[in-house]
Amino acid sequence: QSALTQPASVSGSPGQSITISCSGTSSDVGGYNYVSWYQQYPGKAPKLMIYDVTNRPSGVSNRFSGSRSGNTASLTISGLQAEDEADYYCSSYTSSSTLVFGGGTKLTVL
Amino acid sequence: EVQLVESGGGLVKPGGSLRLSCAASGFTFSSYTMHWVRQAPGKGLEWVSSISSSVTYIFYADSLKGRFTISRDNAKNSLYLQMNSLRAEDTAVYYCARDGPAIVGPGRWYFDLWGRGTLVTVSS
Numbered sequence: 382q383s384a385l386t387q388p389a390s391v392s393g394s395p396g397q398s399i400t401i402s403c404s405g406t407s408s409d410v411g412g413y414n415y416v417s418w419y420q421q422y423p424g425k426a427p428k429l430m431i432y433d434v435t436n437r438p439s440g441v442s443n444r445f446s447g448s449r450s451g452n453t454a455s456l457t458i459s460g461l462q463a464e465d466e467a468d469y470y471c472s473s474y475t476s477s478s479t480l481v482f483g484g485g486t487k488l489t490v491l
Numbered sequence: 492e493v494q495l496v497e498s499g500g501g502l503v504k505p506g507g508s509l510r511l512s513c514a515a516s517g518f519t520f521s522s523y524t525m526h527w528v529r530q531a532p533g534k535g536l537e538w539v540s541s542i543s544s545s546v547t548y549i550f551y552a553d554s555l556k557g558r559f560t561i562s563r564d565n566a567k568n569s570l571y572l573q574m575n576s577l578r579a580e581d582t583a584v585y586y587c588a589r590d591g592p593a594i595v596g597p598g599r600w601y602f603d604l605w606g607r608g609t610l611v612t613v614s615s
Binding site: 384413415417419421426427428429432433438470472473474477478479480481482483484485 | 526528535536537538541550551552553586591597599600601602603605606607608
């Protein structure tokens with residue numbers, strides 16, 4: 382199972398909005414509602430930010446939102462803040478009853 | 492406190508074996524599917540394996556080719572990963588992760604609680 386495709390890096394200025402894409406196939410991202418997004422700071426465990434494509438866990442800022450179009454999912458962060466600088470990973474259930482992650486995107490807040 | 496604590500990592504020679512443990516506390520462990528996820532140094536996340544609450548469903552990443560075995564002991568609130576025939580490319584931090592709440596089936600396939608991880612280094 383190949384990893385989902387994410388941009389290696391994205392950047393934005395405080396207050397701006399950015400979107401991180403996550404491209405897969407109809408056998409994963411496009412075929413199931415089990416798409417999630419995680420935030421990870423260096424040396425720390427990942428944190429769940431979005432699950433089931435669009436749902437936000439309790440306690441996660443509403444500046445974070447998820448969406449999907451076809452085989453590509455997206456994470457949008459609005460009102461960018463310095464604390465948002467981190468690595469972001471998408472994941473999806475697959476038709477092989479496995480889970481696949483994206484390669485990760487490093488977000489830089491300028 | 493709701494938490495997961497991994498243990499059992501360390502330095503092992505290529506071809507060797509290691510058993511990781513994950514101790515759960517603060518929630519009803521027996522009600523959740525559990526997963527192992529790993530991260531090689533400086534690399535991204537890689538899903539390893541999952542086991543449903545009643546052990547009905549067990550899944551592995553294709554790349555493991557039968558070398559790893561996941562198990563759990565609900566009476567001890569513990570998750571395990573037996574790793575055999577270890578290779579240099581298995582070097583990683585191994586995280587224990589809890590699946591989302593599910594009434595039936597293999598799980599929700601997202602991870603709402605993570606441990607801090609345990610480092611496994613495979614080197615001669």
